[in-house]
Amino acid sequence: MTTRMDDRSVAQRVLDHIANRTTDVGQSVWREPVANYRSEARLVAEIEKVLKRSPTPFCPSAALPEAGSYVAREAAGTPLVVVRGTDGKVRAFRNACRHRGMQVAGGSGCSKAFVCRYHGWTYNLEGRLRHIPHEDGFPGFDKEAHPLVPVTAREHLGLVFVTQSESLPGDESLDQLDELIGPDQRVFATAERDFEVNWKILLESFIEGYHIKSTHPESFLPYGFDNLNVIDLFGRNSRVTYPFQRIKKLAKIPPQKRRVEGLLTYVYQLFPNVLITVLSRHTNVVILEPLAIDRTRQITYTLTNGGGGDDPAALAEARRDAEFVGTTGAAEDRAVVQAIQRGLGSGANEAFTFGKFESAIVHFHQTLTAALERS
Ligand code: FES
Ligand SMILES: [Fe+2]
Structure with missing residues (x-):
């Protein structure tokens, strides 16, 4: 993992943003044609040329x-x-x-x-x-x-x-990452759920914090921040860091002694269709399997965060944490993505605009477009 992405650097970047009332911003704005969420041919290309050919x-x-x-x-x-x-x-x-x-x-x-x-x-x-x-x-x-x-x-x-088939040129950025799931993490729940939403709209909802205040005013905002994220792009992938208010206490701790566990959420997007959310007491591995242009199966593995091994108390805490995140916040995101899907055919937008606070999504679309063009 690059030094910039290690926990202590991230903590410092978050504290700097809190002090300066800033957030990470991307280089560019992206216009994604709405037709790309509605076209059968585009979905077939995404599946055949990208999903099947990517590790x-x-x-x-x-x-x-x-x-x-x-x-x-x-x-x-x-x-x-x-x-x-x-x-x-x-x-x-x-x-x-x-x-x-x-x-x-x-x-x-x-x-x-x-x-x-x-x-x-x-x-x-x-x-x-x-x-x-x-x-x-x-x-x-x-x-x-x-x-x-x-x-x-x-x-x-x-x-x-x-x-599945001859792969796209390798993405060595994954080789530089630390282990994402450790050997003492246990799967304690798996779920499969189908949504009437294009897979990319579902994916986009995970990887920006610009919506926290409007979409999650009572569930996540009281614990987190409005539009304050650290965003790292590596290879075809990205990681968005969502800090909690309680991370402020690290300001009083010498940088080399800071630990971020329980003070932030990491959301990794592993290209093309996988998200790993590392929360306070549990981790989700989320796979988005496109079924049709407007239907996606979300497969979720929920794991303990490790450290506790098979300790029943750690497992109970992980379950409580998972229930909170999975019921309140996730329902709010679901309502939004379903409404976006229903409005795709409204004719209002030729393209969606992703701004500088949505740089992980910009990176995703740039990467997907490049992969489709290359093959
Ligand atoms: S034994 Fe498998 S299809 Fe006949
Ligand atoms: Fe959300």
Whole structure:
């Protein structure tokens, strides 16, 4: 992680903004055509040329705690299953049986093998086809040549990244990051919810603090600040820091002794469609899976922040924290994004304008546009 992004630098940048009544500002303003949220062709291009070709976080490593742990779901429209093998390695496969294409796994769980529900063809955790019932009905069929079809998977930063097809040029900025999810963080809730909203409108709502006063006057504003953020862009990604009022107490603490835990929220946007929100007592890994131009599945993994290991008190605190953020503030954001979606066809706007306080969104659109043009 660059020095500018470390906790102490961020604390200093926040304190300076509080003292000077300023916030981080971007270089430029961006005009994003409204048609880009409404066009089927654009969504197909985003999925085929960007989502499938980017190393994308599929789930936290902690969602696969032991050998045989698996998660099956669609990523960029492709059914995948990701599983931890007996060797501890995580592998990803296209979730389709080599007989007649039935999905070999659903949801999540722990299993010694994948047994296709249709006719019982059985694959081991490395994807090899090990058993065909009544195999004599398939004369000459080569089991070895029909494993589950693998997809590139890599564990990094406490996340499982999956790349479906030949990837865009590498983004080394992720290699410079510290671990995002530590080994003592535990998944204590997972949720899937569909919203009638374009995936980019949903994403935009996470990565600017210019809306805090208007949208969250009673939920977040009393604890936080109006339009006071530290914004870091790295590679294709970004991180927006939302400080709490209580961070002011750090002004009295020598810089080298300052700790920011519980004093701010970090929201990482990992290009293209993943958000990691590090809150006071819990962390969310949020994956936005586009289903249609106006429909998005939000998959959320909620984890403890670590340090507490399996301590029940730490878990209870994490649950309370998650409930507060998930009910009040999130409902306010949901109401806004749904209203934006309903108004997309109003004809009022040819383009939306993202200003200098919304620089993480500007960076996202610049990056997405460049990725679409390159491929
Ligand atoms: S489709 Fe899987 S065993 Fe037939
Ligand atoms: Fe919000």
